[in-house]
Amino acid sequence: MVIDIEGVDFAYGAGKQSVPVLKDINLTIKEGQITAIIGQTGSGKSTLVQQLNALLKPSKGQVVIGAHKISKNTKEKYLAPIRSAVGMVFQFPESQLFAATVLEDVMYGPKNFGASEEEAKKAAVQALKQVGFDDRLIDQSPFNLSGGQMRRVALAGVLAMNPDTMVFDEPAAxxxxxxxxxxxxxxxxLREAGKTIVLISHQMEQVLALADQVIVMKAGQVEANETTAELFARPKDWFADQHLDLPETIAFQKELAKAGFTFDHLAKTIEDLADQLKGQLDLAKLSKEEVSAHE
Known part of the structure; x- marks a missing residue:
């Protein structure tokens, strides 16, 4: 499901007490891709993603999700279809757990959006399987689980609602x-299964490995919106200006490029970078041997 953000402003409070956070945001979140949102603390990332399922509503402009529109005047009674289509997985989502058993907790979302008991149970069991949760523990209290297990239960609770879009706020924290x-x-x-993923992350290696598209936020505005390859082709100084670190692989690749190496493509892993270097070194060795043979 495509999400269009059109001329969105957002401020906390009103009148003289208002605090502007987002300013004239115009974006398209593409369907079936992973879109990463990055930026320094206070840049507006979390406020932006909370517009996507109306946890916060725009002060100005609108968010268009399929046939649904969210503006400051949208009534609460019209938001249920939007919230079932866009699932939110918050930072430390295990803090959202509340039910007596794992199964009840994961069933809550589907039941809340109209699923029968049988439908909710089927969806919950499938979601728990999808996140690799041990099915022998589904009747346990979620509060008796390890931190990693609790994280899986919280994620399964969103998956069980089968949203078209899933928004993750620092999911690996x-x-x-x-x-x-x-x-x-x-x-x-999830992307391969057709889900649209929106990901807030400060871990640039994670962004490099996952994202198709990257949105850079700065002071409540969009500083950049481009493919991963386009973003990491920018000079190091640009990242420093944004107070963003480069992934180690990209930083190393840029230093090698200064030394005269050329690369066919952006190396997303050390292994990929090593393969590209090996090809050039092998070619250089072969050229040297050819020169020696003709001397």
Missing amino acids: GLDPQGQAELLALLKD
């Missing part, structure tokens, strides 16, 4: 390396 790897693999699987 607090996870160990294995947990982060598993989460990133799940996000890729």
Whole structure:
């Protein structure tokens, strides 16, 4: 589902007490892609994504999601279809858990949007399987689980509603390396299944590995909106101006380019970078041998 953000402003409070946060945001979130939103703390990232399912409504402009429009005048009774289409996974989503058992917790979302008991249970079991949760624990209290298990339950609670779009606010925060790897693999699987993913992250390696499109926020405005390859082709100084770090792979690639190496494409992994370098070194060695043979 395509999401269009048209001329959106947002401010907390009103009148002389208002605090502007977003200013004239115009964006399209493309269907079936992973869109990353990055920027320094206070740039407006979290406020922006909360416009996508009307947790916050624009002070000006509108958000268009399929046949639905969100403006400052949209009544609460019209928001249920939007919130079922756009699922939010907050930072540390395990803090949202509340039910007596894992299964009840994951069933809550589908039931809240009109699913029968049987339909909600089927959706919950499928979602828990999708996030790799141990089905022997579904009758346990979610509060007796480990942090990683609680994170899976919270994610399954959103998946069970089968939203077209899923929004993740720093989903890997607090996870160990294995947990982060598993989460990133799940996000890729969701994209392959046709979901539209919106991801807030300060981990640039994560953005490089996952994102098709990247939106850079600065002081409540869109500083850049481009493909991952276009973004990381920018000079290092630009990232410094945005107070953003470069992924180590990209930083190394840029230093090698200064030394005269050329690259066919953006290296998203160390392995990819090594393969491209090996090809050039092999070619250089072959050329040197050819020169020696003719001397």
